[in-house]
Amino acid sequence: MLDGWVFPDITVHFVAILCLLVVWQYYQMQIMAGRILAVDIFDRSGIRMYVYVTPAADHICEVCAKSSGRVFLPSQVAKRHFSPLVGKCKRPTPCLGTLVGLYGGWLEARGVLEHLRKNMKKGGIQLSAEEVRALVNGQWERCISAETDRLGVHMIEALSYEKINQDVSVVGYRFVANESKEVRHLMFLVPAYLRLMHLLLEAGEEAEALEVIDRFENRFPPTKHGPHFPSDEQRNMMMTRKSQLMKGLPFRIPA
Numbered sequence: 474m475l476d477g478w479v480f481p482d483i484t485v486h487f488v489a490i491l492c493l494l495v496v497w498q499y500y501q502m503q504i505m506a507g508r509i510l511a512v513d514i515f516d517r518s519g520i521r522m523y524v525y526v527t528p529a530a531d532h533i534c535e536v537c538a539k540s541s542g543r544v545f546l547p548s549q550v551a552k553r554h555f556s557p558l559v560g561k562c563k564r565p566t567p568c569l570g571t572l573v574g575l576y577g578g579w580l581e582a583r584g585v586l587e588h589l590r591k592n593m594k595k596g597g598i599q600l601s602a603e604e605v606r607a608l609v610n611g612q613w614e615r616c617i618s619a620e621t622d623r624l625g626v627h628m629i630e631a632l633s634y635e636k637i638n639q640d641v642s643v644v645g646y647r648f649v650a651n652e653s654k655e656v657r658h659l660m661f662l663v664p665a666y667l668r669l670m671h672l673l674l675e676a677g678e679e680a681e682a683l684e685v686i687d688r689f690e691n692r693f694p695p696t697k698h699g700p701h702f703p704s705d706e707q708r709n710m711m712m713t714r715k716s717q718l719m720k721g722l723p724f725r726i727p728a
């Protein structure tokens with residue numbers, strides 16, 4: 474019946490692109506689920522700079538706190554032994570901190586990027602806590618790169634507002650925990666779940682804290698491991714909180 478039917482070139486190309494997209498999506502899903510290891514978890518496409526941010530909380534060691542706000546070019550992050558820290562973390566269980574990649578097309582971000590490029594020879598730049606907040610308070614949503622940067626901006630906002638407005642941080646972490654669907658966001662997930670659980674407990678929102686722990690356990694089953702998956706200590710901490718919450722025991726809120 475199809476004798477003599479010739480597929481136009483464009484159809485062949487379209488089908489080939491569709492196949493590649495399906496394969497790519499499948500690959501991303503496998504990495505997100507921890508079934509395969511991404512050789513390079515950093516998807517640097519569309520990223521022009523990275524900002525390292527630790528939660529604005531008391532338990533962060535002095536080395537990590539001193540490193541918060543450092544800004545890097547993708548070429549620096551790509552180096553083999555790159556670390557965003559100025560030294561070695563002082564805690565036996567390393568402090569939480571996240572390297573957030575941004576395209577940064579909005580005014581404040583363009584300013585930071587320009588400043589970084591000009592100061593590369595002097596060893597790069599570091600933003601103060603106020604400057605980090607000013608960066609994400611800019612008009613990023615009106616910018617063409619809003620979709621690329623949305624998760625990253627919410628993550629920076631959540632991390633940097635913990636001491637100033639915990640509601641902002643809860644909304645930010647919740648958004649990151651719910652909406653991280655791309656491989657490049659995988660590194661935000663563990664810090665977002667841990668800090669969200671902590672802030673909910675502090676706010677007395679125990680039911681939601683329990684729900685967050687359940688989702689964390691489903692998202693990172695004990696049998697699965699991968700880059701940016703929780704450490705054993707982090708899993709144990711979540712399990713301990715869960716059993717305390719289930720038994721209705723009073724607990725000391727962790728730092």
Ligand SMILES: [Zn+2]
Nearest residue numbers: 534537562568
């Ligand atoms: Zn540290």
